Amino acid sequence: MKRSREEEEDKGNLLHLPHTKRIREEHSLSSKGCSWVRGSMIGKGGFGSVFLAFNNKPTSSFKDFPPVMAVKSVEATSCSELVKEKILLQIVKDSPFIIRFYGEDVTVGYKGKIIINLFLEYASGGSLMDLIEKSKASEGVGLVESQVKKITESILKGIKRIHEAGYVHCDLKPQNILLVPQENSSTTPFVAKIADFGLAKAAQGLTRSSEVKGTLMYLPPEAVNFGIQDQPSDVWALGCIVLCMLTGKIYPWDLKSWEGNRELKQKISEDCPEIPNGLSKKAEDFLEQCFMRSPYDRPTADMLLSHPFICSGLGKGDDEDKEELMSVHSVQASSCKLSEPRDEFRASFIPLLNSSFGETEEVQGKITPVISDRLSSSAVCSAA
16 A cells, blocks of 8 residues: 555654664764663654653763653754753753753664754653643542642742743643652642743743744733733733643633634633632632733732732631732732833723634644734734
8 A cells, every 4th residue: 555645754754663663773973872762752742752761871971861851852954942942941940840951962863864852851740731630530620729729839930930031931731831759748749840942932021923822722812812922921821720720621711612713712802711619719819810811910920929829828717818819919019010001002902802813723833813903992803
């Protein structure tokens, strides 16, 4: 039977070869023979495939690497995102809440294919999405608030470090939060760490971007309506992640079976994800802060680390909750670091009821923003 063109291309790609053949065909260019061995594939995304890696014969180049790692690999002909990820991981390497970067290697294998490899911390606990799905399957609900609080604190500290470095992650979601076992801790068996920086970019302030990147489910209104994607976008995405943890849902937005990206864009343009009943007042308020529709009103990651949901105990009375929440809102209002917008720009965040959207949009990668011709509340947006 004749093979398709795609099958032939896959056959010539080292990363698609069977495990035993990969080992036989691949060798490192940075040392004599391969001092590490590529294991089975554990993940695959738009910007590379991730495998287990075993540091079997430590050489001078690999002596400081752990015995088991994750290795993210991509062909050298399409490695620009991986190189960008490496640079950012080196910048934020001091954060214990961001997946660790150990080093890199270049290998050559089948048909002389050159492969760029980044050695990363192996998260044997899986992803946050795995934990959410497991909780939903076994308990029928989301995670308990005390657990959500601890995970959210770790994510916030990671976001804070990324933002301090002058970057925006652009693709925060449960799949990109990895769980790394924490030794000598009976109360917290793992720590949540941010991963996958392939779409990250330098912060440019709340200005229009030539392209909006990320996963549509987690994009904020300003990204969909005006092509604005900066640090407040990461805070909105965090709110979506927290909502998924609390509810056990795999998506922050409720879509009917017949609804697609067009309808999802309409929802993001006009509304916020629904916050269910039954949450504590602190959790509810935390989500409301993350889902502020104007990026100017959304607290920073640093501010949210002082929110009562994160920094105080659970189970207080309603009156004490109200006092704490009023206090933190007062502090946030007086310490907002974003400059105030012009009146017409703030008005532009009124829901655009007469927007029209393209029929097909990518859910991950580059998102075509719905950008208005003029930033006014009466603007009619159309897909590019």
